[in-house]
Amino acid sequence: MTRMDEWVSAACAELDLSPADVDVRVVLDLARDVAHHVLRPGAPVTAYLLGVAVGRGADPATAAARLARLAAGWPAAAAADSAAGAAGPEGTEGTGSPDSGAIAPA
Secondary structure, three states: OOHHHHHHHHHHHHOOOOHHHOOHHHHHHHHHHHHHHOOOOHHHHHHHHHHHHHHOOOOHHHHHHHHHHHHHOOOHHHHHHHHHHHHOOOOOOOOOOOOOOOOOOO
């Protein structure tokens, strides 16, 4: 059993879910696509949105494929601008600067 398998099993147990219902590869592939084509902080947010959609009855593979297509078609210039903004000044990546696309705490 890999460390990922152990984590997924433990997280599923904590949330009363079955690990058999979790397609880790689909979630990781989607997160990679969003991180590379849109912006890095968008990856966990998109994974959450996928979970919300699935919780509301969407098919996981279909919803992930739709989001992956959206990410793949994201305008390159916007992705490059967002990535540059997300990096911010040294050591501030992901802190919610206005250009990062992240939400800063109120």
